[in-house]
Amino acid sequence: MATPVFQTVKLCLTYPDGTQALREVDFAIGAGEVVAVIGKSGAGKSTLLRCLNGLLTPTKGEVLFRGRPVHSTKAHARMVRRDVGMIFQNFGLVPRVSVLTNVLIGRAGQLPTWRGLFFWFTPEERQLGLRALQRVEILDQWQKRPADLSGGQQQRVAIARALCQEPAVLLADEPVSSLDPATARVVLDYAVRICREEGIAMVANLHSVALAREYSDRVVAFKDGRVAFEGPPTQLTDEVLKEVYGEHFADF
Amino acid sequence: MNTSPTSEHKPIVPPRKPRTWRDHVWSGVKWLLLVMFLAYLWASFVRTEFNLYTLVAGAKDIKKVMLELAHPDLSWYVYETERVPLLDEAGQPRLDSEGVPLTHAVLVLEDGKPVIKLDSRTNKPKLGTLPTLLDSMNETVQISLIGTLIAVILSFPLAFFASRNLTRGTSTGLVLYGATRFVFNVLRAFPPYILAIIFVFMVGPGPFPGVLALGLHSIGMLGKLFSEAIESVDPAPIEAVKATGASNFMVVWYGILPQVVPQFLAFSLYRWDINIRMSIILGIVGAGGIGFLLDQYIRMFKYSQASTCFLIILVAVTLLDYASAYFREKLG
Numbered sequence: 141m142a143t144p145v146f147q148t149v150k151l152c153l154t155y156p157d158g159t160q161a162l163r164e165v166d167f168a169i170g171a172g173e174v175v176a177v178i179g180k181s182g183a184g185k186s187t188l189l190r191c192l193n194g195l196l197t198p199t200k201g202e203v204l205f206r207g208r209p210v211h212s213t214k215a216h217a218r219m220v221r222r223d224v225g226m227i228f229q230n231f232g233l234v235p236r237v238s239v240l241t242n243v244l245i246g247r248a249g250q251l252p253t254w255r256g257l258f259f260w261f262t263p264e265e266r267q268l269g270l271r272a273l274q275r276v277e278i279l280d281q282w283q284k285r286p287a288d289l290s291g292g293q294q295q296r297v298a299i300a301r302a303l304c305q306e307p308a309v310l311l312a313d314e315p316v317s318s319l320d321p322a323t324a325r326v327v328l329d330y331a332v333r334i335c336r337e338e339g340i341a342m343v344a345n346l347h348s349v350a351l352a353r354e355y356s357d358r359v360v361a362f363k364d365g366r367v368a369f370e371g372p373p374t375q376l377t378d379e380v381l382k383e384v385y386g387e388h389f390a391d392f
Numbered sequence: 393m394n395t396s397p398t399s400e401h402k403p404i405v406p407p408r409k410p411r412t413w414r415d416h417v418w419s420g421v422k423w424l425l426l427v428m429f430l431a432y433l434w435a436s437f438v439r440t441e442f443n444l445y446t447l448v449a450g451a452k453d454i455k456k457v458m459l460e461l462a463h464p465d466l467s468w469y470v471y472e473t474e475r476v477p478l479l480d481e482a483g484q485p486r487l488d489s490e491g492v493p494l495t496h497a498v499l500v501l502e503d504g505k506p507v508i509k510l511d512s513r514t515n516k517p518k519l520g521t522l523p524t525l526l527d528s529m530n531e532t533v534q535i536s537l538i539g540t541l542i543a544v545i546l547s548f549p550l551a552f553f554a555s556r557n558l559t560r561g562t563s564t565g566l567v568l569y570g571a572t573r574f575v576f577n578v579l580r581a582f583p584p585y586i587l588a589i590i591f592v593f594m595v596g597p598g599p600f601p602g603v604l605a606l607g608l609h610s611i612g613m614l615g616k617l618f619s620e621a622i623e624s625v626d627p628a629p630i631e632a633v634k635a636t637g638a639s640n641f642m643v644v645w646y647g648i649l650p651q652v653v654p655q656f657l658a659f660s661l662y663r664w665d666i667n668i669r670m671s672i673i674l675g676i677v678g679a680g681g682i683g684f685l686l687d688q689y690i691r692m693f694k695y696s697q698a699s700t701c702f703l704i705i706l707v708a709v710t711l712l713d714y715a716s717a718y719f720r721e722k723l724g
Contacts, residue, residue: 193635222637232632236650245646249637256642298632305636 143207144168145309145341146192152200153187161187163365164201169309172339174332176352176373179362180385185345188362189311192343193217193224206308222249225302225340227331229314231294233286239297240282243269246304272300276330292323299331303338310335312344316351324348328355349381460695464703467520521697525682529704532681533712535599535674536667539606544660547611550575551618552644558622572615579612584670588679599680606667606674614663621655622648654723661723665716672705 146169153162161184169175177185190196191203194210194217203210205220225246233242237259244261247268255261261269273279276296278289286294295315302310312331316324328344332355335342346352352359353373361369361376361384369380480486485493500507552558554572559565584605591601630647638646675683682701689698 195631195634218637218639220637221635224635224637226632226635228628228632230628232628232635234629234633234646234650235626236654245633245638246636248633248642248646249639251638251642253639253641256645301632301636311635 142171144170144204145173145206146343147204147207148188148191148201149204150201151188151191151198151203153184153191153196153198160365162191162198165365165367167360167367169341169343171308172336172341174335174342174355174357175344176356176359177343177345177362178347178349178352178359178384179368183362184365185362186313187365189226189313189343189345192309193221193226193311195221218249222305223308224311225305225307225309226311226313227295227298227302227315229317231286231291231298233294233297233301235287236285238282239278239284239286239289240266240269240273242286242297243272243300243304246272246301249305268306269300269304272303273297275303275334276300290323291319292327295319295327296330299327299334303334307340309341309343312342314345314347317347324351349376352376457695461699461702463696464699465521465696466700468522470518470520521700525685525697525700525704528680528682528685529708531599532671532675532683533668533708535602535679535681536606536664536671539603539671540610540660540664540667542603542607543610543614543663544656546607547576547615547618548656550611551615551622552648554615554619555622557625557627558644558648572619576612576615576619579608580616581612582609584609584674585677588674588677592678597678597680597684602671602674602679602681605679606671610663610667614659617659618652618656621652621659625651658720658723661716661720665713668712669709 146167148165148167151162151165151167152160154160165184165188167188177188179185187196191198192205192210194203194214197211205224208216210217210220234245237245241259244265247261247265248256251261270279270282273282276299278293278296278300281289281293281297286297289297299310310331315331316327319327328351331344332342334340344352344356353376356373359369359371359373359376360367361380363384368384369376487493550572553568554576556569559569587605587608588601591604595601595604625648629651630643633643633647671679671681672683672686675681675685676687678684682705686698686701686705689695689701
């Protein structure tokens with residue numbers, strides 16, 4: 141494997157209230173790889189994603205983006221975030237502005253402040269946004285406001301916003317947890333298909349083991365802030381799942 | 393017949409904690425506080441000279457005032473005869489602009505008949521009460537408009553520094569937060585009435601001190617409302633915009649502003665609404681507008697003119713209230 145897109149070295153994060161969310165996590169993702177991260181709530185999945193793109197600063201250890209440390213300075217963490225798309229469980233769309241503007245907000249990192257001030261986007265940027273909307277097949281809704289869309293459509297807009305950044309990696313923090321199973325599949329289909337076509341690496345926190353098995357090249361399971369399992373979905377046996385989720389895993 | 397008493401038929405006595413001497417003292421204190429409050433209430437009636445008899449007895453004294461108030465002066469023009477001596481200081485006849493000696497009346501021929509007419513040159517039409525008052529009502533609205541606008545422009549950027557969710561984490565942020573909050577509190581603490589008196593001393597009477605007083609006071613009020621709106625935004629879009637690598641400014645501009653703009657506009661309109669009524673009061677201390685004239689009319693016992701003031705204020709405030717409510721509904 142060439143230089144991994146993201147690599148963490150003995151990553152530790154302890155929250156101010158004393159919760160140890162990550163304990164010496166070593167984790168890597170190669171270019172174009174689709175990785176599913178599973179684990180119980182509070183196992184450190186979301187914390188890991190936020191450490192990767194510098195939204196959270198680790199207490200110990202390092203995150204490398206294409207071989208360079210993410211957390212060296214705040215400005216550098218910002219530069220990294222430009223190249224890393226992220227989608228969220230609750231979509232994080234900006235209310236009261238159009239779908240297209242929401243997608244173009246993906247360019248916020250690259251935009252000069254004076255243009256951002258007036259929501260002024262160049263025709264090229266608009267084309268980029270419209271193309272991203274076309275990729276997730278929601279182009280006909282471009283003038284609507286996010287509140288007028290269904291949950292699945294909103295998450296597709298969020299995917300388009302991340303695409304608009306032309307990212308190297310897409311981080312997905314429980315992208316389909318607030319959607320019904322059918323819609324979840326549709327949305328995840330879009331995200332994974334586009335990532336594979338564009339060669340974008342993807343790290344997705346998933347609550348559903350079935351979806352993780354189906355979509356990912358590799359599964360990483362977290363337990364109490366540590367990596368409990370790492371390997372292809374085929375190796376994800378019932379014993380492993382029992383280890384990760386505890387005795388009650390048999391219920392699903 | 394069921395003779396054995398069952399537990400169903402017995403009245404339920406809820407378990408109760410036995411009262412200790414502490415409970416007795418506390419209930420005594422509560423009674424004492426109640427009695428003290430009632431005594432204070434009585435003292436307040438006495439102190440405020442509350443007396444219904446005086447109110448009824450005084451009714452007949454304001455009959456004249458009420459009559460005049462019931463007849464507002466709605467004249468558009470008033471004709472005032474200018475009284476000018478016919479001879480000047482040197483004893484010569486006073487001439488008008490056309491070189492004709494001034495007379496009290498002129499004799500003119502109309503259709504061959506002599507007709508006596510008042511000399512129109514000494515009987516000048518002058519704008520009456522209504523146009524004068526409409527103009528000063530307009531001034532009142534303009535004072536409140538500029539006062540509110542200044543307050544909106546200044547409190548808008550300050551409000552972001554006065555929001556807990558934006559200043560948390562860094563010591564600079566904490567200092568800015570404390571400082572802006574303090575400024576808002578100080579500005580709110582001065583009633584606009586007091587501010588107006590200070591500014592009348594500083595810049596002289598007229599509309600300008602009114603603008604300054606309203607503007608300064610409104611900064612405090614709007615800043616507080618704006619910052620509370622910012623504190624209650626949904627954090628999800630903020631995190632999402634942050635994740636695109638946007639700068640702090642852009643995170644605020646894209647993640648927060650679209651969420652708060654409708655609230656900001658509604659608060660500003662509401663503040664304007666309040667300021668219109670406030671600036672009428674400010675006129676009384678010399679800060680321009682219709683309040684200034686109203687105060688003068690009342691002092692000079694010109695009640696029919698004062699009545700016109702009330703009418704105009706009523707109509708203007710009602711109209712603007714409807715307009716403001718309409719726009720706030722549109723925004724909300």
